[in-house]
């Protein structure tokens with residue numbers, strides 16, 4: 001389907017588009033989840049987002065990218081107001097990738113007057129960013145379930161840079177029987193290893209340089225693990241040391257079971273009872289950055305910009 005990019009701002013118009021799209025696919029014998037590929041984002045698109053867009057374009061007849069800086073996932077002292085926004089440039093990037101629809105609604109349309117319903121998360125949301133940002137994942141799951149509900153049956157793609165978010169959304173889709181295939185894709189990085197993030201554009205030159213300690217800290221953890229280190233404390237400590245050398249402020253550095261996101265014990269590590277996720281959040285100046293790697297899973301994929 002080679003159509004012009006359609007920009008939609010009304011939820012009901014998006015619903016009608018998705019229904020027509022599935023009906024057309026069905027006539028050609030294509031199932032609903034291959035009809036639509038959904039990529040939820042907050043915009044200020046970079047190559048990490050665009051890799052997800054490419055997966056959606058490849059997998060489905062119509063790729064729908066949503067661009068919405070969701071107010072309910074930001075805490076009162078967080079960067080909602082200053083979060084980067086660049087709709088015109090985002091539309092050009094989506095056009096170049098063959099996206100069918102960009103859905104960019106006003107907040108008042110997604111959270112209508114008197115709305116009050118929120119999605120409640122279980123244990124997967126307790127640690128890591130869930131502990132550091134109370135209410136964050138409730139906001140994320142509420143907006144993502146609204147999007148799933150408007151779009152209907154589809155394949156939705158997410159990045160593993162936000163690993164906890166990916167696991168929570170995957171769980172939510174299963175628990176609530178949402179008719180969506182949730183897929184996760186590896187983190188896309190800058191040539192120096194820093195994970196791409198819309199927030200990177202807010203870093204000063206000094207903080208951008210400091211942030212290179214993040215991939216170095218994760219690489220050190222991978223190397224230590226590969227060399228046989230199985231002490232949770234020593235792995236955390238070594239990683240933390242690297243982050244501190246360039247003046248980053250630590251929010252958390254944690255080793256968790258990659259499936260349940262609970263803290264791992266030395267025995268879990270020693271016996272490799274499951275995959276371990278090393279996850280961290282730091283402040284580079286006032287900008288909060290997150291990253292992670294799976295220990296024992298081979299080298300992290302590196303995709304240059």
Ligand code: AMP
Pocket residue numbers: 040041042043048049051052157158159160161162185186187188189195196197198
């Ligand atoms: P955001 O706009 O930050 O909410 O991200 C929208 C989607 O893009 C989420 O599924 C993120 O996990 C994903 N994403 C963000 N940065 C990257 C990256 N560097 N590599 C892969 N996916 C990413």
